[in-house]
Amino acid sequence: MTTGIAADPERGAAAGRADIPDPLRIAAMVAILLVMVVGVDPFHDGTAAANIESGAGGNRLNQILFLAVGAGVGMLFLHRGLAVLRPLATLPILLTLAWFLVVTVTSTEPAVSGRRLISLMIMLAAAAALPLLARDLRQFAGVLGGTALVILIVCYLGLLVVPDLSMHTVLDLREPEHAGSWRGLFAHKNGAGVIMAALLFIGLFCAQAGHGALGAVVAVLAVLFLAFTNARTSMVLAPVTLILSWLCLAARVGWWRRLVLLGPLAALLTVTVGAVLVAPVGELVGRLTGDASFTGRTDIWAFAAENIARRPLTGFGYGAFWENVFYGGGADALTWVNKATDAHNGYLNTTLETGLPGLLLTLWWFVWRPVSDLRGRNGDGRIDATALLFLRIWLFGLLAAVFETILYHATNGLFFLMAMSVFGLRYLTCARLVRGS
16 A cells, blocks of 8 residues: 555554545545635735735634645545554654644734644644645656646636736835736735746746656746745745755765855844844845845834843743734834834744744754754665755745744645645655556
């Protein structure tokens, strides 16, 4: 019996159970991808006042679909046996999830934090389940590539059929200055940009995994759409990620890979957030670039840093800060800070919501540990096509999180793909890859 792209640590635990039919496997994978990557509100109407209001109350349809996904994933784990999750029972993962429970209890908005924690746990469970659902590597690549192609086709069709809902317009109530930028199914050009970058990586993976034509089409369509999103962060970081991943392949030495993968992240954080926190760094960046504001982000980063100092241990609670501070009122609503709905930096936002311990645990689990998992299934340091896909999505997400609030957003498609990649690297390190049915 095949058990997904990663074999069970204890094959005997599931040997006597009926296999999952391929149609059901594929349908479950596609459903998870569409719910987690696209969401329940495609073709966002930027001119509707209701779409710029607080999301504290949640989206009822989204909650129903998340619960349905959670129920389906739970049935999968029961069918497969909980032993399949043993590779994920690491100290950094367990401590991080435990800390999220603590900051939910101590949250300034416990109801908001509790509801969002449930959504996060369902999303993480779905990310853990997706690699286990595929019968083999080829099916995994085919479903990822096929779903990516569907998303891309619908995005392009949207530009033809409902252009006002597929790109930013001057009538948008928030950020009308982005008029003309493509966003397709997604609510914002930056959200579309990061997904297009991820679809590019998926296309390259499909080409390596035996779906050459499909992979090429997905990659080309994703790059073209990305170019018209005008999402500068993704347009720069996507090729940077490809270059860094290729450099990572050049040597199997652990210190080299940490330097190549984490060095640029540290440097990027230093010249961005560091420019706000350390005056000499800000002055140097200003002299070198002529503008150290990063399109106005430094104001919101400074605001976030000031509030982190108010509650450095537990933060304001998971998902609670912007509901409590921004939507709870404020001064001039026309200022950049009072219009912001997040910190525009995943690391600062994580610290605001979960405190400094939450940030340190995140760095341990989500930044440092995955590099260790690149040692390969046999400890030889080889990175195959699947591990390369996971590496690229994970690394791109870490870099993009310097400019966008990606981490721990249960409805953020890139964070779902990042979590799948981090879990996937654990599976590949702890178990054998199934190459055939």
